[in-house]
Amino acid sequence: MSNKEIEFIGKITAGVTHEINNVLASIKEISGLLEDLISMSSNESFPYKEKFMNAIPKIQEQVKRGVNLTTQLNKFSHLTDKPKADIELNEFLTHLVFLTERFARIKNIELLLIPSDERIQISTLPISLQMVVYNCVASLLYGSSAGGKIIIQSAINNENYLISIKYDGEVPDNKKLLDDMSVAEELKILEKTISELDGNIQMDTTSNSIILSFNNN
Amino acid sequence: MAGLRVLIVDDEEELVTTIAERLQIRGMSVEFATDGETALKMIDQNPPQVVVLDVMMPGMGGIEILQRMKALKLQIPVILLTGYGSTEQGQEGLKYGAFDYLMKPCDLNVLIKKINEAADVNQ
Numbered sequence: 001m002s003n004k005e006i007e008f009i010g011k012i013t014a015g016v017t018h019e020i021n022n023v024l025a026s027i028k029e030i031s032g033l034l035e036d037l038i039s040m041s042s043n044e045s046f047p048y049k050e051k052f053m054n055a056i057p058k059i060q061e062q063v064k065r066g067v068n069l070t071t072q073l074n075k076f077s078h079l080t081d082k083p084k085a086d087i088e089l090n091e092f093l094t095h096l097v098f099l100t101e102r103f104a105r106i107k108n109i110e111l112l113l114i115p116s117d118e119r120i121q122i123s124t125l126p127i128s129l130q131m132v133v134y135n136c137v138a139s140l141l142y143g144s145s146a147g148g149k150i151i152i153q154s155a156i157n158n159e160n161y162l163i164s165i166k167y168d169g170e171v172p173d174n175k176k177l178l179d180d181m182s183v184a185e186e187l188k189i190l191e192k193t194i195s196e197l198d199g200n201i202q203m204d205t206t207s208n209s210i211i212l213s214f215n216n217n
Numbered sequence: 218m219a220g221l222r223v224l225i226v227d228d229e230e231e232l233v234t235t236i237a238e239r240l241q242i243r244g245m246s247v248e249f250a251t252d253g254e255t256a257l258k259m260i261d262q263n264p265p266q267v268v269v270l271d272v273m274m275p276g277m278g279g280i281e282i283l284q285r286m287k288a289l290k291l292q293i294p295v296i297l298l299t300g301y302g303s304t305e306q307g308q309e310g311l312k313y314g315a316f317d318y319l320m321k322p323c324d325l326n327v328l329i330k331k332i333n334e335a336a337d338v339n340q
Contacts, residue, residue: 014301017301018301021300021322022232022300022321025229025321025322026231026232026235028322029232029239030231030235032235032239032325033235033238033239037242067322074301
């Protein structure tokens with residue numbers, strides 16, 4: 001996909017999230033108004049007062065959830081604003097974990113981020129890096145059994161920054177997860193993008209780990 | 218807070234009318250507009266004590282309304298409401314003399330607190 005096409009998708013997504021946010025803001029205020037009006041009425045004049053007063057906070061909780069989701073989606077859409085950008089790696093991975101948690105939850109797998117102690121400022125192609133890390137997580141999810149956890153760690157080492165993604169759990173039939181042909185093929189597709197990011201990929205089949213290393217110069 | 222005259226401007230009619238009604242329940246005297254031209258006329262005819270402006274509106278946005286108010290030497294405090302991708306405009310609004318800005322959707326109590334602060338500063 002060309003940069004222009006990616007930018008276009010990002011712009012449309014950003015615009016739509018803005019509109020959804022307005023819808024959520026309206027629902028929030030309308031439910032708030034209902035709460036105001038019902039709380040002013042007596043139990044006698046409004047027999048379902050208690051039920052309504054219990055239901056309204058649930059609407060507002062769902063609005064909060066929706067706002068959080070659209071905020072993260074909007075943030076994701078802005079990754080496409082510029083092909084190259086300066087980012088902080090731990091914040092970037094926190095955002096990625098939020099976006100991919102749902103896929104892990106389907107397999108009852110926990111996604112755990114262990115960020116480095118220090119902040120890691122990098123200059124990268126954000127959408128490409130997001131795609132590479134996501135695909136590594138997806139590959140481990142694909143080959144794993146239900147349960148366990150995927151641990152994502154960040155580190156900086158001389159002129160390189162590292163992202164390790166490890167599956168900690170059961171693998172069906174005691175196979176080596178990363179030896180699976182389809183997993184290996186999925187990861188092979190990423191090699192070109194990883195090379196564009198000036199990085200490399202290493203796989204440790206014994207520990208079910210993928211280590212991404214990128215030059216940070 | 219009682220009787221405080223507030224003008225809220227947002228092109229989302231459902232949102233602006235509901236916020237206005239909730240503020241009225243709390244004793245404020247609230248008017249609303251859904252576009253910049255109407256808002257400026259209302260400000261000119263009956264100046265409120267505080268103006269709340271959405272930054273992103275079709276036609277004249279909150280920043281332009283703020284600039285026009287400043288050009289007319291109106292000393293009414295302005296609170297800006299920003300959405301995704303417009304927090305930078307909130308910052309820009311501060312440079313043009315906005316009292317503060319809040320991210321939408323904001324908590325009503327936070328908005329009320331901010332309106333009261335703005336009115337107090339202008340007294």
